[in-house]
Amino acid sequence: MADKEKDSKKVSRRKFLVKGGLGTIGVVAIGAYLFRSPIRRQILGVVNSLEAPYLDNIDQPMIWFEVTSDNNILLHSPKMEMGQGTFTGIAQMAAEELSVSMNQIQVVHAASSTGNVDSFATGGSTSISGLWKPLRELSAMLRVMLLKEAALKMNVDIDQLSVVDGVISGNGKTLTYAQAAEGVENWEVPDVPVLKDAKDYKYIGQPIARVDLDAKVYGDPIFGMDAEMPGMLYGAVVRASKIGSTFISADTKAAESMPGVVKIVVEDDFVGVVENSMIEAENAKDAINVTWDSYDNLNTDAIVKMMTVGNGKSSVIQKNGDSFGDQDEVVTLEFRSPIGAHAQIEPNGVVAFVDGDTATIKISTQVVGLTRKEVAKRLDLDVEKVNVIPTYLGGGFGRRLHTPHAVQAAIMSKVVGKPVKYFFSRKEEFQHDMFRPPTHHVIKGKLNEEGYLAGLEHQFVSGDVATDSALIPNALTNFLGADVGAIRGGFIQYTAIPNFKAECWHVELPFATSWWRSLGLLANTFAMESFIDEMALKANMNAVDFRLHQIADEPIDIRLKNVIKAAAEKANYSEEVKDGRAMGFAASIDANTPCAQVVEVSIVDNEIVVHKVTVAMDPGLAVNPDQIRAQCEGCVIMGMSAVLYEQMFVEDGELTPTIYGPYQMALMKNAPKEIDVVLLQGKDTPGAVGEPPLGPIGAAIANAVRRLTGERLTELPLKLSKKA
Amino acid sequence: MEISLTVNGILKTVDIADENTPLLWVVRDTLDLKGTKFGCGKAACGACTLLVDDEAVRSCSYPVKFAEGKKVTTIEGLGDRENPHPVQQAWIEEIVPQCGYCQPGFMMATAALLNKVPKPTDEDIDKNIINVCRCGTYYRMRKAIHKAAELQAEKVINESKEV
Ligand code: FES
Ligand code: FES
Secondary structure: OHHHHHHHHHEEEHHHHEEEEEEEEEEEEOOEEEOOHHHHHHHHHHHOOOOOOOOOOOOOOOEEEOOOOOOOOEEOOOOOOOOOOHHHHHHHHHHHHHOOOOOEEEOOOOOOOOOOOOOOOOOOOHHHHHHHHHHHHHHHHHHHHHHHHHHHHHHHHHHHOEEEEOOEEEEEEEEEEHHHHHHOOOOOOOOOOOOOOOHHHHHHHHOOOOOOOOHHHHOOOOOOHHHHOOOOEEEEEOOOOOOOOEEEEOOOHHHHHOOEEEEEOOOOOEEEEEEEOOOHHHHHHHEEEEEEEEEOOOOOHHHHHHOOOOOOOOEEEEEOOOOOOOOHEEEEEEEEOOOEOOOOOOHHHOEEEEOOOEEEEOOOOOOOOHHHHHHHOOOOOHHEEEEEEEEEOOOOHHHHHHHHHHHHHHHHHHHHHEEEEEOOHHHHHHHHOEEEOEEEEEEEEEEEOOOOEEEEEEEEEOOOOOOOOOOOOOOHHEEOOEEEOEEEEEEEEOOOOEEEEEEEEEOOOOEEEOOOOOHHHHHHHHHHHHHHHHHHHOOOOOOOHHHHOOEEEEEEHHHHHHHHHHHHHHHHOOOOOEEEEEEEEEEEOOOEEEEHHHHHHHHOEEEEEEEEEEEEOEEEEEHHHHHHHHHHHHHHHHHHHHHHOOOOEEEEEEOOOEEEEEEEOOOOOHHOOOOEEEOOOOOOEEEEOOEEEEEEEHHHHHHHHHHHOOOOOEEEEEEEEOOO | EEEEEEEEEEEEEEOOOOOOOOOHHHHHOOOOOOOOOOOOOOOOOOOEEEEEEOOOEHHHHHHHHHHHEEEEEEEEOOOOOOOOOOHHHHHHHOOOOOOOHHHHHHHHHHHHHHOOOOOOOHHHHHHHHOOOHHHHHHHHHHHHHHHHHHHHHHHHHHHHOOO
């Protein structure tokens, strides 16, 4: 009973709203989903798994659902669709509790003026897990609300009603949801009903095709780059090519007489041009001569030197037992990872229109709330008057957690009084990315008499990942003083080892670094799992047995052991080199999702070729197993790309390269011909999916190469020494 | 200057100030066909791939003047929901897209490949499909390309039966 009372407090009645609209007969807005957890728990949540608070408790009605006259449901998603399949998963969750068919649900991005503004972001692999409970509860409530209205209209007791595919029937009569909603002015808000039992799921757990599949196969204009507004002009912003450039002044004379110039906008911190066409805007931009104050002499070597363990400030993030005793038998290996670019194919772009005291922003972003706040602040507008209309993202990966271009476009729009569209050139994307920071790792280990680890220590250094990202306050980005993003994957996961320590160093780089899909996980797991493999070799033990023996017995440890066993079994893991091919093994835990991978590689023309990857992962309840497989496949290939080919350099103060090709990425020919995915379910709620499979791939490949050639590769991207 | 070209089967005449304007922008902004994507503008990613006289072309680096009198096919003209092209059908069956941004370019490149090599081997695919997909959908794409080849072959057989 006490529980029920608590439940009934979740939704505030006054925030329910029903209104008529074009083609829409009932707009049902279910208001703020109140948090029961005090702020402290939210903070803990962020630190533990980046499961950050997902909804603002803002004081305005928020539309979740619309019941349309043709008896379909529009679901307004606070989470953005960037390829990760969230729209499909939440459609399944809503359809389940609403008792409608999948094709009766259409998911749209919630606009900030009417929808749920996410106080955090779409990222951190939290969308499905964060919405799992509230969305099903809200859907179930809407079902009961519709049933109550239907009972009145049909004059049938509510207990006698049942629903199939949005059609209510009882006592020989039927009524659609649309008919039930029609004309209702005062909805009765029920308590949260009991949710469906897992054994009755019809859609949850099914490999249903993506809800955006058709739009993406037939070329519908769904992306930020495709957005337009009537009468819009094109803008361009001059960007420095050197690192650390501060804007001093601009000579705009030559540009002023260029064809099509509408206006040159000079602000304190940027210069932009507004033109009649995109091409003209680009040309005029190139004719502006800007004086910058920049770092001229920086190069990659200087960055590598800076990014070395021992520099900056350090925090011990994990410690158990003692430090090493006899230093003689300690094995030390060092690892490095380079600067990584996001390289998402859709460049950042925006269409903004500032009209009097209101602003409309169409943008592909991972941060609707932040974009809105920043535009409001810079243009001195009321936050409520800034409507951010999100589009589908042509890739996110963390690149769209920063949207200063929305502010710039809004300023240009205000100056010319018309909508302005502007987007980054590819060169600007590469030079003004918020990069994955380079890292350096020093790992020490010592074996005991039985050949297991007596001690293990991971010291690593990274640039900013979560710190200073404007996304969440710095108070929340630090874990025992360390950057909460940099430490992902940096912990020792073999906690049965008696003595271990992980220590994270932080160095400020002269260029911006930030969230790159899976954050610290890619580099940290590469280093840690390469080292573990080297120790297994030294101990003359099977790499899988060596790992299993040193994992503790907490629930997460048991799940880790299970994925390790499942991957080894599915791949027939063997340490024999056969027909010029070798296998490599690695495992990681990220955001509470354990994942293990086995790769099969060979060497052709001194290049590493990955033939097959077996992935075993335990993401908990799989809302859509096909999309989870797709994420595993995608992470494997994106991860391969990062660990085998990708690398940014700094030359004379410039970040290079600035184009695909020279910035080498995995192509079709490099992708493994076989990717085998095994999904385990070690808990009954959904967990993180979109990043955890990026963990093991680097070390798994390096470990296979070690077994094939004898060479231990310690630097990303992995390159064989010429002699091999 | 005026340039005439057939776009998705319809003859269009466009008035373009600069004849060197990339075909991509004429298609996207003048003709409002947004399915062809901008990724790099330097012929390096393939997001802008469309067909000119049935050949795959990276339209960001193809001056519109060269399209005069030619037949241009974009993703919107490849097939539609009622009549999907075998490549689109295969893409749906294999559930290929993730973010989806690169996909029209890959589908157009695949359609061009199948015109020339109706039953491509893995090597043919590796050699000819050289666009970039950041989401890493290559694994499903390869399966979809093989499936598209099958679907296309079936379609040819069925059509010849009807004749
Ligand atoms: S946009 Fe044409 S190849 Fe990249
Ligand atoms: S599906 Fe996202 S880039 Fe290919």
